[in-house]
Amino acid sequence: MNWPHPIPESRGCASLRYSKPMGKLRVAVLMGGPSSEHDVSLETGAMVLRSLDVDKYEAFPIVVAKGRDATLELQKDAIDVAFIAMHGEYGEDGTAQALLEALGVPYTGSGVLASALGMHKPLSSRLLADCGLAVPDFVTVREREFRDAPEAVMTEAVRKLGLPLVVKPSDRGSSVGVSIVRDQNGLIKGIAEALRHSREAMVQRYVPGREVTCSVLEDETVPEGVCALPPTEIVPKERPFFDYHSKYTAGASEEITPPRLPAGTIRAIQEIALRTHNIIGCSGMSRTDTILGEDGTIYVLEINTIPGMTPTSLLPQAAKAAGISFPELLDRIISAALRRAGNISQTKS
Secondary structure, X not given: OOOOOOOOOOOOOOXXXXXXXXXXXXXXXXXXXXXXXXXXXXXXXXXXXXXXXXXXXXXXXXXXXXXXXXXXXXXXXXXXEEEEOOOOOOOOOOHHHHHHHHHOOOEOOOOHHHHHHHHOHHXXXXXXXXXXXXXXXXXXXXXXXXXXXXXXXXXXXXXXXXXXXXXXXXXXXXOOOOEEEOOHHHHHHHHHHHHOOOOEEEEEEOOOEEEEEEEEEEOOXXXXXXXXXXXXXXXXXOOOOOOHHHHHOOOOEEEEOOOOOOHHHHHHHHHHHHHHHXXXXXXXXXXXXXXXXXXXXXXXXXXXXXXXOOOOOHHHHHHHHOOOOHHHHHHXXXXXXXXXXXXXXXXXO
């Protein structure tokens, strides 16, 4: 069924469709969750529910509470696949994925390890750098060391990285708690703000340039098994960078798909997104955020293992530019989840 009611609070790709021979697939759309991205997750979930093909799916919402007591209660026999529409901690960091695996319920997106790794920006950045990709230099700051000696932490970060800097929570999404700082006082405030959202802050060298994001989808019709969608250049209109407001406010940023860049640069960004997806071990889909630096280097900022699916989100826009409708995009993501579950089952047997 389509879900018309409000959700309660608590390289081009080939076309691919999944169809179940007997009856409709029962899809539980998981949304909400305890993170600061709870409301965005409700929007994502509502969009998914409205757009799933009624001829293929019987879909229903499961809203996970916002508080710390968030729990996930599912009846395994009543669900064929869980569509994870939760962002941030619990939904995107491997927690929900581990619970679903314990229940034996197939789910969309990446597995436990890839989800946890993708969510933790310093760990994923170190891995990507070790594999030869360019990432901005950074240091991490733990809550206790900052509380005990904020001036020393600030001085050491500036000594190693210079100014300006980008400060962000190590394990949050949607640019929550992110700031660009241009002086030492701003750095202390920025670290304090990041630590309001996480126990660790990532202090990163600011790279001037053009922000470009690129989504990847599984595609069993190509030898590589994955394909990169057309990248999107992001030009914030109201803020200095692509922050929470710019991401989720209509008209707050200009998003150009494909970007106004040479074909060779676009291909390079797609290749980096594919490499990032594979290095992290993602499944189903991902979106890699990059900066095309003024020196021509493409720097990887982070990977999103559960990209947004709201009307302003970038993955649906990129899919549309590739000729993939939103319902078809959902088909592809669900198909990848079922293939992955089948492969895991065969491996265990």
